[in-house]
Amino acid sequence: MNSAGEVVLSARQVVKTYGSTRALKGVDFDIHRGQVTTLFGENGAGKSTLMKILSGVESPTGGEIVLHGEPVRFDSTVAAREKGISIIHQELSLAPNLSVRDNIFMGRELRTRTGVDFAEEARQTRALMTELQEDIDPSTLVADLRLGQQQIVEIARALSVNAQILIMDEPTSALSAAEVEVLFKVIHDLTARGVSIVYISHHLEEALQVTDHAVVLRDGAIAATAERSEIDLEWIVRRMVGAGFDLGEPPAGSQQDQVALSIENVVADGVDDLSLQVRAGEIVCLYGLMGAGRTELLEAVAGRVPIESGTIRLAGQDVSGLTIAERIDRGLGLVPEDRQRDGLVQTMTVGRNLSLASIESFVRGAFLSRGAERRLVDGAIHDVRVKTAGGDAAIGSLSGGNQQKVVIGKILATGPDVILLDEPSRGIDVGAKGEVFRLLAERAKAGLAVLYSTSEVGECLSIAHRIVVMRRGRIAAEFDAGVTKETIMAASGEAVVA
Amino acid sequence: MKPPDRDRQMNVGKLILEGRAFLALLVVIVVFSLLSPNYFSVSNLLTMSSHVAVYAVLAIGMLLVILNGGIDLSVGSTLGLSGVIAGALMQGVPVFGVRLFPSVWVVVIVTCAVGALIGLLNGVLVARFRVASFVATLGTLYVVRGIGLLMTDGLTYNDLGGDPALGNTGFDWLGFNKLLGIPIGVLVMIVVAAVASVLLSRTVFGRWLYSAGGNERAAELSGVPVKKVKVWVYVVSGLCAAVAGLILSSELTSAGPTAGTSYELTAIAAVVIGGAALTGGRGNVRGTMLGAFVIGFLSDGLVIVGVSAYWQTVFTGAVIVLAVLLNAVQYGRKRPRKKPADTPTDTPKTLASVA
Numbered sequence: 001m002n003s004a005g006e007v008v009l010s011a012r013q014v015v016k017t018y019g020s021t022r023a024l025k026g027v028d029f030d031i032h033r034g035q036v037t038t039l040f041g042e043n044g045a046g047k048s049t050l051m052k053i054l055s056g057v058e059s060p061t062g063g064e065i066v067l068h069g070e071p072v073r074f075d076s077t078v079a080a081r082e083k084g085i086s087i088i089h090q091e092l093s094l095a096p097n098l099s100v101r102d103n104i105f106m107g108r109e110l111r112t113r114t115g116v117d118f119a120e121e122a123r124q125t126r127a128l129m130t131e132l133q134e135d136i137d138p139s140t141l142v143a144d145l146r147l148g149q150q151q152i153v154e155i156a157r158a159l160s161v162n163a164q165i166l167i168m169d170e171p172t173s174a175l176s177a178a179e180v181e182v183l184f185k186v187i188h189d190l191t192a193r194g195v196s197i198v199y200i201s202h203h204l205e206e207a208l209q210v211t212d213h214a215v216v217l218r219d220g221a222i223a224a225t226a227e228r229s230e231i232d233l234e235w236i237v238r239r240m241v242g243a244g245f246d247l248g249e250p251p252a253g254s255q256q257d258q259v260a261l262s263i264e265n266v267v268a269d270g271v272d273d274l275s276l277q278v279r280a281g282e283i284v285c286l287y288g289l290m291g292a293g294r295t296e297l298l299e300a301v302a303g304r305v306p307i308e309s310g311t312i313r314l315a316g317q318d319v320s321g322l323t324i325a326e327r328i329d330r331g332l333g334l335v336p337e338d339r340q341r342d343g344l345v346q347t348m349t350v351g352r353n354l355s356l357a358s359i360e361s362f363v364r365g366a367f368l369s370r371g372a373e374r375r376l377v378d379g380a381i382h383d384v385r386v387k388t389a390g391g392d393a394a395i396g397s398l399s400g401g402n403q404q405k406v407v408i409g410k411i412l413a414t415g416p417d418v419i420l421l422d423e424p425s426r427g428i429d430v431g432a433k434g435e436v437f438r439l440l441a442e443r444a445k446a447g448l449a450v451l452y453s454t455s456e457v458g459e460c461l462s463i464a465h466r467i468v469v470m471r472r473g474r475i476a477a478e479f480d481a482g483v484t485k486e487t488i489m490a491a492s493g494e495a496v497v498a
Numbered sequence: 499m500k501p502p503d504r505d506r507q508m509n510v511g512k513l514i515l516e517g518r519a520f521l522a523l524l525v526v527i528v529v530f531s532l533l534s535p536n537y538f539s540v541s542n543l544l545t546m547s548s549h550v551a552v553y554a555v556l557a558i559g560m561l562l563v564i565l566n567g568g569i570d571l572s573v574g575s576t577l578g579l580s581g582v583i584a585g586a587l588m589q590g591v592p593v594f595g596v597r598l599f600p601s602v603w604v605v606v607i608v609t610c611a612v613g614a615l616i617g618l619l620n621g622v623l624v625a626r627f628r629v630a631s632f633v634a635t636l637g638t639l640y641v642v643r644g645i646g647l648l649m650t651d652g653l654t655y656n657d658l659g660g661d662p663a664l665g666n667t668g669f670d671w672l673g674f675n676k677l678l679g680i681p682i683g684v685l686v687m688i689v690v691a692a693v694a695s696v697l698l699s700r701t702v703f704g705r706w707l708y709s710a711g712g713n714e715r716a717a718e719l720s721g722v723p724v725k726k727v728k729v730w731v732y733v734v735s736g737l738c739a740a741v742a743g744l745i746l747s748s749e750l751t752s753a754g755p756t757a758g759t760s761y762e763l764t765a766i767a768a769v770v771i772g773g774a775a776l777t778g779g780r781g782n783v784r785g786t787m788l789g790a791f792v793i794g795f796l797s798d799g800l801v802i803v804g805v806s807a808y809w810q811t812v813f814t815g816a817v818i819v820l821a822v823l824l825n826a827v828q829y830g831r832k833r834p835r836k837k838p839a840d841t842p843t844d845t846p847k848t849l850a851s852v853a
Contacts, residue, residue: 304719325721334719342719347712347779352705357720359705367700410720 006033008068008196009054009085009165015062016049023049025220026063030213031165036187036197038207040236041217041429047200048090050217051167054198055087056080084164088171090200092150094157096143101125103142104157128156131189133182146291148175155183159190166190167198172206173426176289177489184210202429203456204233216240237430247434247462250481251441256281256465258315260449261332261418263301266310270296272473273310278418278449283440285464286453288492293473294453295337298420302334303327314418328357333411335404337422337453343407344395351377351391353406358413376413384409384439401432408436412443419443421452425459437463457485518824519772519788522817526792530799537802544681550794551687552577552746554787556761557768558694559738561786562731564769565698565711567778568624568631570732573739574761575642576616580743581753582646584609585655588669602669610740616642617736621729635732639762646755654754658747669748683745690741695783707731712779767814768793771821775829792817 009031016024024046031037031054041047052058054065056074064071067083074080077087094103101121110117125138134152142150151171158166172180187197187210201207208214214231216223216239224239260280265273270293278284288294299305301312303324312320314330322330336342344353354377355362362372377391384405388398395403404424411419421440425433440450441463454460460467467479469491477491514521531538556573563570587605590597600608616638623634658669675682698704709717710724718724742761747753772789774781793814800810 302719323723324718325723328721336716336719341713342715345709345712345716345779347775348708352709356705356709356717356722359702363702367696368702368705414721 005035007031008033010066011050011054011060011063012066013063014050014053014060014065016046016053016058017061023220024053024060027217027220027222029054029215029222031196031198032213033196034191034194035212036191036199036210037213037215038199038201038211039215039217040204040207040240041223045217045240045429046220047217048169049220051087051169051198051200054080054165055085055167057087081161081163084162085167086158086161086163086165087167088154088158088169090170090173092147092154094142094150094153097141099139099141100129100136100145100153100156101138103153104128104160106157108161124160125156128160131159132156132186134179148179148291151175152179152183155186159186163195165196165198167200169200170202171199172201172203176291180206204236204430205458208233208236240430247437247459248441250283250463250465251445253445259313260315261301261451262311262313262316263297264311264313266297266300266307266312268296268300268305268307268310270473271300271307274470274474276468276475278451280417280449281444281447282466283444283450283452283464285460285467286451286470287455287457287460287467287488288453288470288476289455292470292492294470295422296473297470298334298422298451298453299336302332302420304334328411328414328416331415331417333357333414333416333419335407335411335419335421335424337426339400339403339407339426344403346395348395349391350381350386350388350393350395350398350406353395354380354386354391354409354413357410358415380409380413384412385435399429399432401428401435404428404432404436405439408439416448418449418451421450423454424452425454425456433459457488460488461485518821519785519792522771522792522821523788523795526795526799530795530803533803534799537799542802544679544684546795546798547687547791548681548683548745548749549798550790551681551683552742552749553761553764553768553794554687554790555690555738555742555745556765557772557786557790558690558783559735560762560765561769561772561774561781561783562694562698562707563631563735564766564774564776565707565778565781566728566731567711567714568728568731569635569766569776570617570620570735571632571635571762572616572620572638572642573735573742573765574758574763575639575646576613576736576739577743577746577758577761578755579616579642579646579649580609580613580740581747581757582649582655582755583612584669584744584747585658585753586649588658589655605669606744609744610737613736613738613740613743614733615736616739617733618729620736621732624732625725625728643755643759650755652755654752656752658751658753669751674749674751683749686741686745690738691783691787698783703727703730708779710778764793764814767818767821770818770825773821773825773828775825780829789821 007030011027011029013026013028014024015022015026027050029050039047039050049058053060056077056079065073072083095106098106101118104125105121110120122138129136132152132155134149136145136149136153142153145153155171171183175183191197199207199211212228214228214236215225216236218240226235256279258280259277261278263274263276265275267273274297286294296305300307303322307320311318314332317330319327319330319332345356355373358376359368362369362376364372374391381388381391386398386402386405386409388402395406398406408421408424424436428436440452444450461481465481467483467488468475469477469488471492479488527538536542556577559573560570584605587600587608590599620635620638623629624631677685698707706717706722706727709720709722710727714724743758746757768789769781769786770776770789771792772781772785772787774785796813796817797810800813
């Protein structure tokens, strides 16, 4: 009856439509007791929709949910939670102004006759933190925690309700390798206790380490299902995109004799006396763990944060004291890490987002030239291959990958000599990742200097001519394209995850 | 992308939703025309329009601030002070024992400059010193009103007519005269609206404003001078308040220090009824103008029909709440529901699910 592997929760022919868009087209999906089931799929394949239906956030349009052999209907997430189903969302949903303890017990405070039993809450919080091997005091404000620690708190909160089925949507996107390892241990402990896990991640290699079952979703339908032992990375990728998996190789034949960007002894918040040069036509990959200082370095170079000392030169000219706008004019642009927060203006159309950074170039007299703007937008949509109905489409109608292409296209439209990209592959699917990298390789061939950061080793060993590993605000090592993953990871201070 | 058949399905509902300010105006006009035979006459419509002009000019300044994601509570006080300054100048300025009477054009320019200066103060407080716009402009609301009261000792300038012998006549021209049968105040409103409309839709500044209001961080990284934009919207708002103050005191041929009390709320209401989002980045001049007309035509209509002033307050409030509700419906619908993880609307659900 309670044997491991038994199906505890399943979706039967689940259909979900929004208007006339069919997000799910009759999906069968099983969750096994005490095992990890990973759902693979590109953005927009329907993963999140399916998870929302299973956790009660949304109701299915057709089909049924079967829990322990009985058809059930969840009217709300509360109803689903009462049946032991808990979900950790991709985006953090913590209140930064409250303590860790208050966040974990938010909405279900332990009551005494007169108030809240804070002591007991703190005790349970401490126990959870011990289990997660994270030394966080229950009274710490969430705002004071690193992003990775916040993710841990989020996981602790989901665990604290004693969930029997735990859905994790991209739980590792903000975690360091060490934290990921701890999370995987927790997952093993949970499954040993009979908890069933549904795991969603863009980080395929990582997911393969932890999963027992693999389910691939494509275009709202199940593309393939298999046991872990039967499959490998290639298998998943092929079924996700229906094509080979190749992020490309360093473009050959570009002239690399002029230094386009020169960072000289720069000290800034999180950056410690760092020097680095990128030549025109060269692609440099900046690898490092969370907190290694990659984002801080790129933001300092782009002018978002001031530098304390050192010099930043563009084609030999000192730009250290210039504003962001002036640096864009001189040919330096940043594609930020957080697309939603720093990259896009959600209230504007695709076209207006694309033209935003280069808007002054199509002023005619006192007014904007609509024709010139349309030409630029149409050109950019074509150049960076944004899949959209056109420049007038809402930016929110695009998938994550296409939104990322809009942010990149916006900077490319300014005609830069140097482009900085902070985690350009974050939250986009394999297909879009490949396209973004191809695009950068093409531009590099035409003389663009590219400096991109990543926390996925696989992405270093693609189009980059040179790999720079950052650690604690400094450059720990530099490699040529032929280096192995293990060498890079060792240089970054990352234990090689078995 | 939405398939076309869904578009057709939604068309009627969408049209009603997006044209709601226009429909509301039609309903107001039709209802009051049925209730009172005098309502729908050219002369009454023009009279009401010149009342609307004051609100509309204020509201356009407010629209720019709201598009930027801020709020300007000081416009009512600025309007009052503008009237007082114009009134004081009309009474003559003592210089070295001689009383100088500046011409009306000088009065107008000085008044506008004072309005812009108050706006500049707001803008610098909000943009440079990062004071929340609500608090900064609440402060200036009190300070500016206080200055107006101090200047007049709480009294009202009743004579703004000027004297032909002193060469400063013509102040009432703004409030009483007509050009081609249209009151000057209404013409000023039309000009202000047209300029603002072109500014928003056809200039770099407009695009900067929409982007900074929609996502300041992203705009800044795209090279938009977000601070400069922020300072300027408050300057324009102050300038608009001064113009509105001139129109009002000219219409009344008097200027009291308490004029324009709570007008800032009427202006905010007009912007909101016009479909702008208080979170910034969404809204346009057309909507705001319709919003101002809805409020003005509604309250004048209630007066004409003989409804008590207390009920007017209730009706105006109800219209505002309704407008905000519809805004929520409209912007809620436009969000991509397929990937709610990207949208702020999903946060409450997320909280509920784990809490």
